[in-house]
Amino acid sequence: MLMAHPALLTDLLERYEALRVLHAEDGSAGARQRLEDVSYTLCIATGTRDIDSAVTAARRQLSGARPDDDALMADA
Numbered sequence: 001m002l003m004a005h006p007a008l009l010t011d012l013l014e015r016y017e018a019l020r021v022l023h024a025e026d027g028s029a030g031a032r033q034r035l036e037d038v039s040y041t042l043c044i045a046t047g048t049r050d051i052d053s054a055v056t057a058a059r060r061q062l063s064g065a066r067p068d069d070d071a072l073m074a075d076a
Contacts (some may be wrong), residue, residue: 004045009058012042016055 019035039051048055 006062007061012038012045013058016042
């Protein structure tokens with residue numbers, strides 16, 4: 001399985017969190033579109049289909065857990 005570079009995942013997670021807050025506060029169409037764009041990119045980078053799974057997968061990869069490590073599956 002291809003793995004995204006940790007710097008990319010870190011950047012995407014930071015952007016996602018910032019845009020999520022901005023969208024909650026602002027609610028504008030522009031904020032929503034940027035949130036959707038970074039969410040989509042995070043899903044592509046992690047090989048997942050929804051943002052919750054993408055965030056979990058990115059954090060797992062950044063923590064150094066192996067993709068087949070079932071110990072973290074209970075947190076998902």
